[in-house]
Amino acid sequence: MRTSQFFLSTLKEAPNEAELPSHKLMLRAGLIKKLGSGLYTWMPLGLRVLRRVEAIVREEMNKAGALELLMPAVQPAELWQESGRWAVFGPQMLKIKDRHERDFCFGPTHEEVITDIARTEIKSYKQLPLNFYQIQTKFRDEIRPRFGVMRAREFVMKDAYSFDVDAAALAKTYARMYQAYSNVFTRLGLQFRAVAADTGAIGGDGSHEFHVLADAGEDALAYCPTSDFAANVELAEAVAPAAPRGEPTEAMRDIDTPKQTTCAAVAELMGIPLQRTIKLIALMAGEQFVICLLRGDHNLNEIKLAKIDGMADFRFATEEELRAFFNCPPGFLGPVGIDRTRVRLIADRSVAAMNDFVVGANKPKFHIAGVNWGRDLPEADVVADIRNVIPGDVSPDGKGVLEICRGIEVGHIFQLRTKYSEALNCNYLDGEGQLQPMEMGCYGIGVSRIVGAAIEQNFDDKGIKFSNAMAPFSVVIVPVGYQRSEAVKTAADALYAELQTQGIDVLLDDRNERPGVMFADMELIGIPHRVTIGDKSLAEEKVEYVSRRDGNTELISQTNIVATLLGKLAQ
RNA sequence: CGGCGUGUGGCGCAGCCUGGUAGCGCACUUGCUUCGGGAGCAAGGGGUCGGAGGUUCGAAUCCUCUCACGCCGACCA
Numbered sequence: 171m172r173t174s175q176f177f178l179s180t181l182k183e184a185p186n187e188a189e190l191p192s193h194k195l196m197l198r199a200g201l202i203k204k205l206g207s208g209l210y211t212w213m214p215l216g217l218r219v220l221r222r223v224e225a226i227v228r229e230e231m232n233k234a235g236a237l238e239l240l241m242p243a244v245q246p247a248e249l250w251q252e253s254g255r256w257a258v259f260g261p262q263m264l265k266i267k268d269r270h271e272r273d274f275c276f277g278p279t280h281e282e283v284i285t286d287i288a289r290t291e292i293k294s295y296k297q298l299p300l301n302f303y304q305i306q307t308k309f310r311d312e313i314r315p316r317f318g319v320m321r322a323r324e325f326v327m328k329d330a331y332s333f334d335v336d337a338a339a340l341a342k343t344y345a346r347m348y349q350a351y352s353n354v355f356t357r358l359g360l361q362f363r364a365v366a367a368d369t370g371a372i373g374g375d376g377s378h379e380f381h382v383l384a385d386a387g388e389d390a391l392a393y394c395p396t397s398d399f400a401a402n403v404e405l406a407e408a409v410a411p412a413a414p415r416g417e418p419t420e421a422m423r424d425i426d427t428p429k430q431t432t433c434a435a436v437a438e439l440m441g442i443p444l445q446r447t448i449k450l451i452a453l454m455a456g457e458q459f460v461i462c463l464l465r466g467d468h469n470l471n472e473i474k475l476a477k478i479d480g481m482a483d484f485r486f487a488t489e490e491e492l493r494a495f496f497n498c499p500p501g502f503l504g505p506v507g508i509d510r511t512r513v514r515l516i517a518d519r520s521v522a523a524m525n526d527f528v529v530g531a532n533k534p535k536f537h538i539a540g541v542n543w544g545r546d547l548p549e550a551d552v553v554a555d556i557r558n559v560i561p562g563d564v565s566p567d568g569k570g571v572l573e574i575c576r577g578i579e580v581g582h583i584f585q586l587r588t589k590y591s592e593a594l595n596c597n598y599l600d601g602e603g604q605l606q607p608m609e610m611g612c613y614g615i616g617v618s619r620i621v622g623a624a625i626e627q628n629f630d631d632k633g634i635k636f637s638n639a640m641a642p643f644s645v646v647i648v649p650v651g652y653q654r655s656e657a658v659k660t661a662a663d664a665l666y667a668e669l670q671t672q673g674i675d676v677l678l679d680d681r682n683e684r685p686g687v688m689f690a691d692m693e694l695i696g697i698p699h700r701v702t703i704g705d706k707s708l709a710e711e712k713v714e715y716v717s718r719r720d721g722n723t724e725l726i727s728q729t730n731i732v733a734t735l736l737g738k739l740a741q
Numbered sequence: 742c743g744g745c746g747u748g749u750g751g752c753g754c755a756g757c758c759u760g761g762u763a764g765c766g767c768a769c770u771u772g773c774u775u776c777g778g779g780a781g782c783a784a785g786g787g788g789u790c791g792g793a794g795g796u797u798c799g800a801a802u803c804c805u806c807u808c809a810c811g812c813c814g815a816c817c818a
Contacts, residue, residue, distance in 0.1 A: 182767060182779070183753045187811060197752095207810065313742085316811085431818070451817045462817085470817055486816070500818035530818085650777055686778035693778095704777060714777095 171643065172666075173679045177214050180691050190386050192625035193318035195634050199695045201621070201642075208315030208323030215695060216621070218642035220326065223620050224305055226357050226639060227328045234350035236301040236330050241283045243307055247273035249282040253593050264309050276309040281590050281612060284331040288608060289596035295335050298598065298608070299343055303330035305617060317386070320578065320622040330613040335600065337587070340609040344376070344585055347613045351380050351581050354615065359637030360624055363577065365391055365400040367584075376585030380615075381577025382623040391577045392559050396570035403574065404473050406559045407566040408519065416525040420540030422506075425528070427537045431501025433466030436528060436537050447528045448521055448541075450503045452487040452495070455480055455514075459487070459495055463505060463517045463550065465524070468557040475556045478516065496532050504529035506538055506547050517550035518557045578623040579616070586610040625696075634696030635718055638739055643677040645669060645735055646697040648688045650704035652680050661713070661728065662703045668732055674739065693718065699738055701731060 179200035187204065188194040196202050201216030212220055228238065244266070250256035256263075256275075264276040277283070284302060292300065305328045315323050330347065334340040348364065355362040360382050367377040379402065381391055392406040393399060430436045433447040447466030454460065458480065464470055475481055489500065495513070496503050505515060506529060521527075522543070531538045543549055563572045588607040590596065597605045621640070628635040638644060647669075649662035662678060669676040677697065679688045685702075692700055702714040713731050715724045717738070726734050 179751090180779095181752055185752065186747085186754095189812080204810095313815095314812095433818095449817075453817095464817080472816075486818095489818085492818075503818065648777095654776080684776055684778080684780065686776095686780085688779095689777080690779045702777075706777080 171675075171677050173677060173681050176677070178691060178695070179213065180694055188318065190317050190320070190622075190626065191629055192320070192386070192622045195625055195629055195694070196318055196622065199634055201695075202319060204318075208312060208321070210319055210322055210324075212618075215642050219621050219636070219640055220618060222640050222642075223358065223617055224326075224328075227354055227615055227617060228305065230350045230354045230357070231303050231328070231330060233353075234301075234346050236303045236332075236350075238304060239302050240304050241277070241280050241287075241306065243277050243309075244274050245277045245280075245283055247275065249286055249594075250275065253282050253285075253590060255282070262310050262312070264311050277306070278308055278310045279614075280304070280306070280329055281331065281586075282594070285590045285594045285596045285610070288331075288333050289591075289594060292333060292596075292598055292608070295598055295600050295606075299332065299334045299339055301330055301332040301343060301347075303328060303613070318622055319618045320626075321388075322618065325616065326618040328615040328617050332611040332613070333591075333596075334609040334611070335598070335606070337609055340585055340587070340611055344583065344611050347583050347611065348378060351583060351613070351615070355380060355382070355580070358620065358624065358639050359628075360580075360620075361627060362580070363391065363393060363400050365393070365402055365577075366405060367402055367582065376587070378583050379579050380581030380583075382580050382620070382627055383575055383577050384623060384626040385576055386626050387576035387578040389577050389579055391575050392563075392572045393575065394565035394567065394570040394572055397565060397567050399565050399567045399569070399572075401566075403558050404471060406572065408468075408555050408557050408559045409564045409566055409568075410519040410555070411523040412564075413523070415523045415543065418525055418540075418542035418545050420526045420542075422538055422540045422542075422546050424531060425537045425539050426535065427502070428535045430537070433528075437466060440528065440539065442528070446524070446526070448505075448524065450505060450530060452492050452503070453481075453484045454487050454491065455484040458514055459491070459512060460484065460514045460516060461505060461508075462556060463515070463521045464557055465518065465520050468518065468520065468560065471556055471558045474554070475516075478552060478554055478556070480514075481516075498530075498532045499534055502530040502532065502534055502536060504532050504538060504541075506541060507532060510548055514552070515550045516552040516554060516556060519553055519555055520557070522550060522553040578619070578626065580620050580623050581613075581615045583613045584611060586612055629696075632690070633694035636696040636698055638698055638741070641675075641696060641698050643697050644675045644739055645699045645701065646677045646679060646692045648679050648685065648692060648700060648702045650685045650702060653682045655705050657708050658703055658705060661708055665701065665703070665713070665728075665731065669735065672732060672736065674735065699735060701735070 181198045184194035184198050188197055200213050202210040203213055204210055263278050266274050308327050309324050312323050315321055332343045334343055362382050364378045364380050367379040390403040392401055392403050427436055430439050433449050437444045437447050444466040449464050449466055451462040525542050527541050528539045529541055559572055561574050565572050591607040591610055596608050600606050625634050647662050649658045651658045666678040698718045700716045711728050712725045715726050
């Protein structure tokens with residue numbers, strides 16, 4: 171492609187709607203253009219990137235035995251009413267009516283449609299297993315669209331749905347998808363991690379999220395650098411302290427804390443580590459007043475808490491409820507001297523193992539130090555893991571210490587089991603002629619989100635650094651003086667033609683621009699390999715090669731440049 | 742949904758407080774010069790100031806309503 175025949179629209183300044191580097195760069199490079207909140211046009215340059223991601227996803231899905239189809243983006247309400255999700259999905263679903271006032275939605279996902287296909291098409295175990303996928307535009311009316319294509323309302327997703335005869339067969343399909351996903355992200359040249367994800371009501375170890383590692387990620391991940399453990403922070407187990415609780419060594423005493431209403435402030439005043447303080451969180455579970463105790467440096471994990479018996483439906487106590495129970499303002503609350511018949515006390519495992527700790531005194535402007543279980547207050551009613559892990563915690567697999575990083579979720583694989591097949595009567599006949607619900611799995615990849623995530627992970631002050639696999643063009647030829655020097659024009663045209671016959675996606679910048687403009691544009695849009703052709707080096711029958719990724723420059727003879735580029739692209 | 746903020750040529754902004762000819766940089770067009778890191782000079786084109794209503798002799802500017810967009814939040818005392 172010649173730039174004179176293409177459409178480039180680069181900007182020096184980013185529109186101020188963008189916050190994240192990737193979002194700014196995508197707008198500046200002219201990859202996308204915003205139409206409305208969460209709605210983006212993929213401009214010709216950006217579409218080339220999107221298509222390359224799609225192509226890799228498609229190849230790996232096909233290789234894993236999945237079959238591509240394409241379902242309607244608009245779906246009738248009846249199917250969703252049948253599965254019960256018409257009401258459940260809520261305002262995230264864009265609902266529309268046709269001219270007959272019949273209800274439809276713009277598909278936020280396709281479980282219902284695919285299950286309908288399966289239940290009418292698949293009758294026998296002999297037809298299984300099957301795995302269908304599509305690359306489709308979805309619409310989810312996000313509460314707050316942001317970060318450009320990373321959290322858009324309309325987006326491109328690859329979604330696959332598998333059907334197996336039983337759980338064991340599903341597990342095999344699942345493992346194959348796990349491998350396919352790893353292949354996709356590896357081929358795209360991304361740093362990623364597969365992490366165990368929350369399986370919600372279905373349970374089991376049947377779900378993994380694939381995250382591209384980036385500081386701007388919306389999810390916090392806990393991982394162990396010395397093993398392969400990785401999990402969403404909400405899900406990672408905080409291992410119980412190995413050492414037994416120490417004996418009391420201090421006497422209980424009041425501490426004057428006139429203004430210290432937080433653990434951190436109290437610890438600072440006393441000159442002690444935050445780890446010796448305990449914070450109290452008051453909740454209501456139905457009519458039951460509940461107190462949770464956490465170490466000062468820990469945070470409550472509501473997902474873990476909700477899994478404790480009787481805590482499925484809890485809420486935070488109001489300030490009135492707090493005052494009614496403690497007769498004390500927030501900021502000085504503690505578990506000592508309270509009426510334990512009226513409260514359920516849940517202690518985190520780390521709290522249960524503490525001695526000589528500091529808590530609120532239940533009177534304004536005072537805390538108590540030197541507090542000990544058994545001696546100063548009865549043991550907790552429940553001891554459980556109710557906190558988020560923090561860096562430095564022991565890894566649940568015992569093979570090291572946890573680190574926390576941030577990630578952008580770009581893939582999610584899930585063993586649905588029979589949730590939808592039972593709801594929608596999606597059954598097959600087994601070898602004994604018995605009707606069985608199909609075992610389903612679903613597997614998503616955020617195709618358009620990947621483009622944003624990849625840029626978030628690979629950019630510098632000049633612009634985007636695309637990998638060979640994702641770049642809109644693999645090589646750009648920048649002739650210096652294309653319109654003035656016959657030698658330059660001849661050499662550039664010859665190289666351009668040769669690279670094209672080699673099947674390389676090459677861009678020839680034949681604009682009558684100054685070199686600086688061409689360099690800056692090509693760096694901004696992230697073409698990984700640049701060949702500069704000018705009179706000076708041509709005199710020695712050489713051209714200049716520059717790598718966008720590391721900035722290295724080499725002078726290469728004209729006879730070797732094609733081979734050199736082929737080598738770079740094969741890496 | 743709640744809080745805050747922003748809407749002025751394609752992009753980035755000033756002007757608004759204190760009402761009186763709509764401005765700057767980038768981009769765009771033409772000419773000349775320049776030509777290996779976002780050129781210089783000169784001459785141009787392009788804006789119902791988000792929309793509606795109101796106050797006023799006069800509104801980008803003041804008032805009311807509305808729409809769009811953005812940021813933060815929806816949690817721990």
